[in-house]
Amino acid sequence: MERLLAIWVEALCEEAPDGSTLRDYAALLDALTVLCPFTEPIRLGLFTLPLRGPSRFFGGERAVLDAVGQSVRDVTGHEPSLGVADGLFCAEVAARQNLVLTPGATDSFRRSLPLSVLGRKDVATTCQRLGLHTVGSFADLEPARVAERFNKHALVLHRVARGELAELDTQRDLKLIRRLRQLRGEDAAGDEQMGFFGQRGAGDDRADAAAHRVRRRLGADAVLLASLRGGRVPEDRATLVPWGSPSLAGRDVAPWPGQLRAPSPATTLAHPVSVQLRDGADHQIVMGARGFLSEPPGALLFSNQTRRDVVWHAGPWPLVERWWSLNRRRAHLQVLLATGEALLLVAEASRWWLVGIYD
Amino acid sequence: MFAFSSTRPTLPNDLVATLRPVTLAKSRTLPLGEPWSSLVPGAGLRRGSTVVVQAPPGLGGLSLALSLLTESSARGHWAAVVGVDDPGVVAIADLGIDLRRVLFVPRPRGAWAESAADLLDGVDLLIVRPPSRASHGAARRLMDRVRERGTVLIVLAESHAPWPLPADLSFDITQAQWATSSRLDARYLTVRVAGRGEAARAGEHVVVLPNRRGRAEAG
Numbered sequence: 001m002e003r004l005l006a007i008w009v010e011a012l013c014e015e016a017p018d019g020s021t022l023r024d025y026a027a028l029l030d031a032l033t034v035l036c037p038f039t040e041p042i043r044l045g046l047f048t049l050p051l052r053g054p055s056r057f058f059g060g061e062r063a064v065l066d067a068v069g070q071s072v073r074d075v076t077g078h079e080p081s082l083g084v085a086d087g088l089f090c091a092e093v094a095a096r097q098n099l100v101l102t103p104g105a106t107d108s109f110r111r112s113l114p115l116s117v118l119g120r121k122d123v124a125t126t127c128q129r130l131g132l133h134t135v136g137s138f139a140d141l142e143p144a145r146v147a148e149r150f151n152k153h154a155l156v157l158h159r160v161a162r163g164e165l166a167e168l169d170t171q172r173d174l175k176l177i178r179r180l181r182q183l184r185g186e187d188a189a190g191d192e193q194m195g196f197f198g199q200r201g202a203g204d205d206r207a208d209a210a211a212h213r214v215r216r217r218l219g220a221d222a223v224l225l226a227s228l229r230g231g232r233v234p235e236d237r238a239t240l241v242p243w244g245s246p247s248l249a250g251r252d253v254a255p256w257p258g259q260l261r262a263p264s265p266a267t268t269l270a271h272p273v274s275v276q277l278r279d280g281a282d283h284q285i286v287m288g289a290r291g292f293l294s295e296p297p298g299a300l301l302f303s304n305q306t307r308r309d310v311v312w313h314a315g316p317w318p319l320v321e322r323w324w325s326l327n328r329r330r331a332h333l334q335v336l337l338a339t340g341e342a343l344l345l346v347a348e349a350s351r352w353w354l355v356g357i358y359d
Numbered sequence: 360m361f362a363f364s365s366t367r368p369t370l371p372n373d374l375v376a377t378l379r380p381v382t383l384a385k386s387r388t389l390p391l392g393e394p395w396s397s398l399v400p401g402a403g404l405r406r407g408s409t410v411v412v413q414a415p416p417g418l419g420g421l422s423l424a425l426s427l428l429t430e431s432s433a434r435g436h437w438a439a440v441v442g443v444d445d446p447g448v449v450a451i452a453d454l455g456i457d458l459r460r461v462l463f464v465p466r467p468r469g470a471w472a473e474s475a476a477d478l479l480d481g482v483d484l485l486i487v488r489p490p491s492r493a494s495h496g497a498a499r500r501l502m503d504r505v506r507e508r509g510t511v512l513i514v515l516a517e518s519h520a521p522w523p524l525p526a527d528l529s530f531d532i533t534q535a536q537w538a539t540s541s542r543l544d545a546r547y548l549t550v551r552v553a554g555r556g557e558a559a560r561a562g563e564h565v566v567v568l569p570n571r572r573g574r575a576e577a578g
Contacts, residue, residue: 203483207437210481211462214474222474224463226448238448240463262573263543264449266421314542334543340535341417342543356447358543358569359421 001166003084003103005051006042006091007032007068011078013045024076026180031075035067041180043173048091051084053324065100085109087166093117107163111136118157119170123150135161211243230254232319233332234264234344235272235355260317260332265344265356272353275345276301277310277335287331287347291318297335300343302354309338316347389483389511392430392455394566394577398552399528404431404484406509409502411522414532419548422568423530424486424515425454426575431484432456439464439478442471442488443515453573472497479508486513492520499524528554533563545570547578 009028015021025044032039032047039049049068055061065082072080083094086106093113094101101109113135115124123138126149132138139161146158159165211223223243231237277285279295286294297310316331331347332355344356388403396402404410404427412427414420421443428438433455439462440446446465452458462482467474467490475487485505493514502524505512516522534549545567553561565578 203435203437207460207462207481210439210478213477213481214462214464217470217473217477218464218467222464222467224465226446226451226458226461226463228448228452228458234447234449240446240448240465243462261542262450262453262571263545263569264447264453264573266425266447266450267443267445268447268449269445312537312539314539336537336539336543339417340415340537342537342546357417358546359417359419359447 001086003051004048004091006083006095007047008081008095009045028075031071089167233260234268266359267357272355275352275354277352310335311338312336390430398564404511407506408527409512411514411526411529413516418535424513429455436483438484439482440486441475479510484511488515495523
């Protein structure tokens with residue numbers, strides 16, 4: 001489970017009638033996003049951010065806590081309670097008690113909690129009558145026994161208590177992100193294709209009507225709109241969203257060093273196809289840790305045993321991304337087949353995938 | 360006013376039937392960007408016409424069809440792409456197409472002709488890649504509808520499954536050659552442009568598509 005910093009601001013958890021709570025919440029979210037771009041709005045009054053990346057950046061967890069605390073005080077004028085633990089559930093409980101758990105202490109902390117923190121009265125009372133007072137003693141029950149007695153939601157509770165799940169399904173406010181988008185005017189209602197001076201033309205209305213007709217025929221996600229976002233390689237930069245869903249706010253404006261430059265493949269496979277790259281002696285080609293190919297490629301084998309000769313290749317260009325969390329290592333390779341087709345391949349998890357065709 | 364006066368002379372019925380609003384030839388064509396504007400007769404795509412782009416698989420047919428959209432898209436016309444399963448969004452944006460005005464229907468699941476017909480009323484240019492060989496009847500109905508609506512239909516056909524009817528304008532890729540350095544640089548396409556009427560003179564041209572910036576240019 002990921003080590004999280006939970007930020008609990010008591011003053012922002014109750015919604016004020018004038019809507020100021022949501023505005024303050026959004027302002028605070030912006031401020032925290034500056035400190036860490038992976039800050040997540042969970043519920044009114046509650047944010048989390050992964051601690052590992054920022055603590056390296058700021059030079060220690062204490063520095064992150066100080067920076068976040070100072071930021072909350074500056075923006076809202078309230079004192080936050082900060083908690084650090086593994087997983088959203090424990091992080092929230094820790095934040096309410098203003099506790100910073102050392103790595104590895106989360107398990108014993110969770111087991112020592114009273115059952116009421118799980119938020120289900122019936123489970124808590126029944127277990128107390130059975131003499132189980134802590135989350136730990138509840139966790140020691142067999143899952144089958146819990147399933148016999150309660151419904152499937154209690155099983156989720158039980159998995160959280162055992163530390164198999166990071167969060168309760170009631171913890172996140174699912175409407176919050178939508179409300180924040182509405183507040184910032186990014187939502188579908190205001191999200192129309194604007195004409196030159198911000199007005200809608202007759203052509204836009206006709207296109208709308210046509211898209212609706214196709215949707216009625218083929219289903220809600222049949223008509224897509226494309227947009228670009230930041231990224232290094234074509235398959236990361238492209239986004240296709242169903243027509244009518246809120247558009248993505250991000251525009252591809254930031255510089256991305258190491259971007260794979262134009263020309264880009266005119267067909268970018270949404271689901272890469274597994275292929276095999278062979279050398280002249282028909283051995284599999286592997287990519288070493290330093291980003292070199294074991295042999296120059298001689299042939300490409302598709303899963304249906306189609307074999308194509310490779311006449312030229314460029315790359316591989318290794319790409320190590322998000323080494324602090326996902327640790328995704330890929331390398332891209334352009335190959336030119338004897339038939340004249342140019343393909344973009346990627347090596348990932350010691351296999352080769354076809355991701356693009358320069359059609 | 361004269362227009363509302365009861366003494367206005369009535370026009371004979373046969374004359375009324377022949378009257379049409381005046382349209383200029385220019386408003387009946389959609390503009391083409393470089394290099395096509397100098398290679399295609401009339402320097403544009405006539406509304407209501409059908410264009411067929413034919414190429415062996417993987418040799419630039421899709422890029423060529425998309426490059427026909429660039430200038431119209433920049434001027435605010437809507438376009439739709441039907442039957443192209445996994446469009447390369449970055450390449451499309453690099454060509455200079457405004458992504459906000461392109462509708463993608465990637466997998467029409469056997470209803471490609473119906474979806475295309477649905478879209479004809481809403482867009483000015485329509486790229487269709489039939490998933491299988493198009494039947495004569497479906498093609499005829501679609502082309503009639505296109506002529507009536509004043510849309511431009513761009514059909515992307517492969518050599519083994521050609522479009523069953525003659526097109527007003529056709530682009531045939533006969534050869535594709537990549538120029539390479541330490542990466543793929545540019546592709547030289549030999550394209551045969553042919554058509555009917557004033558576009559009857561067939562000519563072979565070499566165009567660079569895509570070039571180092573992902574755009575189309577004259578070879």
